[in-house]
Amino acid sequence: MSTHFFLLPAITFLFFILLCPTSSLNAVSGPTKHRHEVIVAHHGAVATDDRRCSRIGMEVLREGGHAVDASVASALCLGVVSPASSGIGGGAFMLLRLSSGKAQAFDMRETAPLKASENMYAGNPALKGKGALSIAVPGELAGLYKAWKQHGRLPWKRLVRPAERLAHLGFKISPYLHVQMVNTESGILANKGLRDIFTSNGSLLQAGDICYNEKLAHTLRKISNFGPVALYNGSIGFNLVRDIQRVGGILTMKDLQSYKVKLKAPISANILGLKLLAMPPPSGGPPMILMLNILSQYAIPLGVSGPLEFHREIEALKHVFAVRMNLGDPDFVDVSKVLADMLSPKFAEELKKQIKDNMTFDPSHYGGR
Numbered sequence: 001m002s003t004h005f006f007l008l009p010a011i012t013f014l015f016f017i018l019l020c021p022t023s024s025l026n027a028v029s030g031p032t033k034h035r036h037e038v039i040v041a042h043h044g045a046v047a048t049d050d051r052r053c054s055r056i057g058m059e060v061l062r063e064g065g066h067a068v069d070a071s072v073a074s075a076l077c078l079g080v081v082s083p084a085s086s087g088i089g090g091g092a093f094m095l096l097r098l099s100s101g102k103a104q105a106f107d108m109r110e111t112a113p114l115k116a117s118e119n120m121y122a123g124n125p126a127l128k129g130k131g132a133l134s135i136a137v138p139g140e141l142a143g144l145y146k147a148w149k150q151h152g153r154l155p156w157k158r159l160v161r162p163a164e165r166l167a168h169l170g171f172k173i174s175p176y177l178h179v180q181m182v183n184t185e186s187g188i189l190a191n192k193g194l195r196d197i198f199t200s201n202g203s204l205l206q207a208g209d210i211c212y213n214e215k216l217a218h219t220l221r222k223i224s225n226f227g228p229v230a231l232y233n234g235s236i237g238f239n240l241v242r243d244i245q246r247v248g249g250i251l252t253m254k255d256l257q258s259y260k261v262k263l264k265a266p267i268s269a270n271i272l273g274l275k276l277l278a279m280p281p282p283s284g285g286p287p288m289i290l291m292l293n294i295l296s297q298y299a300i301p302l303g304v305s306g307p308l309e310f311h312r313e314i315e316a317l318k319h320v321f322a323v324r325m326n327l328g329d330p331d332f333v334d335v336s337k338v339l340a341d342m343l344s345p346k347f348a349e350e351l352k353k354q355i356k357d358n359m360t361f362d363p364s365h366y367g368g369r
């Protein structure tokens, strides 16, 4: 197997499963000029950034699957049709609220390999984003499986099969994937594994062309039969480690064997009278809550609608990103003070006071560093 995940390190998928009564789904569809979509569903809804994967999730729900079952099937599908944004070579977060009200946060984010060291990128920060040394220990598959073990109702195989079929039978290259391919064209052309999948006769496949990813189909078949152990302590993992080490990476079998999904308590906030649950650090949940705590003071529940609102949103974002610089990986850094600030409405009030409707400021005003 040659490595067929591209942009391996920084992959996170983003998808939501909404299980809401009809009324609340209607309630959240505000009157926007550009897009007006109302989805009415009595039992559940699936939203991903690719309709093929949303449909796969819906079919799982229709068969009596739990929201977690649908998430697993949809996420694995995204790894096939949107491989530059998502995939089992990367990491993810899953936020879950059960009908009992209990909420869980699965942190399946990728982690640094055991051989990583503080100065491994010294002198060349570009290595953090690209190349063998940027590859981390993948977490998505371990996390999806753990969540499925706790909540799943349908067989694991049933959830892996749709993604496996798409990879094997072929899928249409979406316009978005094509843009990503064009942006990474030289990398694709330079790598035999990627070339075999994403090019034909020496040039990139076009949007709408059928792409076959037989190696990923093979990987998914193993995962369907043996579960994540195929990656974390089996042939998929051995081959992955061998390929990565061959090009100068530091991933080892020990990294894969010792990967642990972390189960955490979600953070929550009250925004405009609604209780919001979010992922705790190291995710983007706390900055998002700070952002909402700033913007909700303007009382514009329908969100950004004109130049002034865009200005306020941008200014708020500058402050939030500056505060976010003080966060760190909670496994290594005490983030409790920054976290408390980010969740504090009082703190957000102070930041809002610094936002002026008629001007912007030098970077130092926002406290960036």
Ligand SMILES: *[C@@H]1O[C@H](CO)[C@@H](O)[C@H](O)[C@H]1NC(C)=O
Pocket: 201
């Ligand atoms: C492949 O490219 C060559 C040279 O550009 C061309 O002559 C040939 O017709 C192409 N074949 C296909 C199947 O597109």
Ligand SMILES: *[C@@H]1O[C@H](CO)[C@@H](O)[C@H](O)[C@H]1NC(C)=O
Pocket: 233, 257, 258
């Ligand atoms: C990995 O597989 C080997 C051989 O099957 C087994 O002995 C070992 O306990 C496994 N390690 C882990 C961490 O699962």
Ligand SMILES: *[C@@H]1O[C@H](CO)[C@@H](O)[C@H](O)[C@H]1NC(C)=O
Pocket: 356, 358, 359
């Ligand atoms: C913005 O408005 C404030 C008063 O609200 C004023 O003091 C300040 O000079 C104005 N700035 C600009 C650039 O017009």
